[in-house]
C-alpha cells in the first residue's frame with residue numbers, strides 16, 4: 001500500500017513526507033515512537049498558558065531564504081532575536097562574548113585597550129572561535145582569550161560534553177564564537193523568528209494531507225526487520241521494496257553491530273514559579289556554577305501576560321539506551337570512526353535513506369535539517385521515481 005516508509009516525525013521525516021505527499025502525490029506512512037509528532041521541536045501550552053519546548057529550547061534562525069520560505073507555507077512568524085547572558089563571578093554578561101561583554105568584565109581603560117587590539121587583528125563583525133583566539137601572539141589578547149576560555153568555555157563544555165574544548169570537534173565551540181563587535185544577539189542570521197503558534201502547529205499543517213498516514217506510539221522495531229544476510233528490509237513480515245527513510249539512531253537500526261555510538265543527553269527539569277519573571281533574558285548560561293548548563297525562561301520567547309513563569313534547567317548526562325533521549329551526537333574521532341563504519345554498511349541496503357541528526361550523526365540545527373531533507377527529497381527520492 002505504501003511505497004514510502006518514514007521512521008520519525010521530526011523535521012527530517014516530516015519535510016520528506018510532506019514533499020512525497022504533495023509533489024509526488026504518493027502515499028507515505030510515518031512511524032513515530034512517541035505519542036506526538038514534531039520530534040524534539042514539539043511544544044505545547046502548559047497549565048499557565050505558557051508555551052513550553054518539551055525537549056529543550058528551540059530557536060529558529062537561518063540565512064537560507066529557501067528554507068525560510070518553505071517553512072513560511074506552514075506558519076506565520078513572530079520576529080524574535082534570542083539573547084543569552086552568562087553568569088560569571090557573580091555578574092551577567094552577554095554571550096557570545098563581544099565588546100559589550102568586555103566592558104562588563106574589565107575596567108573601561110583596559111577594555112578599551114583590548115577592543116583596539118582586537119580591531120587591529122580582526123575586522124569589525126568578525127566571528128573568532130575561542131580556540132583560534134587562543135593562538136594569537138599578543139600578550140593582552142592571550143590574557144583575554146585565556147579569560148574567556150576559563151570563565152565561559154572550559155567548564156560549560158565539560159558539563160555539556162564531559163570533555164575539554166580541545167577534545168571535541170572545534171566546530172562545536174565555534175558555534176558560539178567571540179564576536180568582534182557590539183551585536184549581542186546569540187545568532188546573526190538574516191531570518192530569526194519564532195513560529196507564531198508554536199512549532200507543533202507547523203508539523204500539524206505539514207502532515208495534514210490525505211496521502212500521509214501516521215502511526216504513533218510505535219517503535220520502528222515493532223514493524224521493521226532487517227535481513228542482514230540478504231540486505232533486505234521487511235515491513236510487517238513482508239519484504240519492503242519501496243524506500244525506507246530512516247531518521248532514528250543508525251546504530252540501533254543495525255542492532256549495534258559495530259558498538260554503541262555515544263550521544264549526550266539532558267535531564268530537563270521544568271519549574272513553574274509564583275512570580276511574573278525569573279530572569280532578564282530568555283537564557284542565562286551558568287558555565288562555572290551549579291550542575292546545570294543553562295536556565296531558559298519561556299515567557300521571553302512567547303510573551304504572555306500571566307503572573308506565573310516557567311523555567312527549564314538543563315542537566316547534561318550520557319545517553320543510555322532506553323533510559324533517556326539521544327539529543328547530541330558526540331564529536332570525538334572514535335565516535336566518528338564508528339559512525340563511518342555504520343554508514344559504509346548502510347550503503348548495501350539500496351532502498352534505505354538516512355537523514356537527520358541521529359541517522360547522519362551530525363549536529364544539525366533546525367534550518368540545516370530542513371535544508372538537508374529538501375535536498376534528499378530532490379536528489380534521492382523525487383529523481384529516482
Ligand code: UDP
Pocket residue numbers: 086095152153154156157160172173174175176285287
Ligand atoms: N559553549 C560554552 N559556553 C557557553 C555556551 C556554549 O562553552 O556559554 C560551548 C559548549 O561546548 C556548547 C557549544 O559551545 O556545547 C555550543 O553551544 P550552543 O549554545 O550552540 O549549544 P546547543 O544550544 O546546541 O546546546
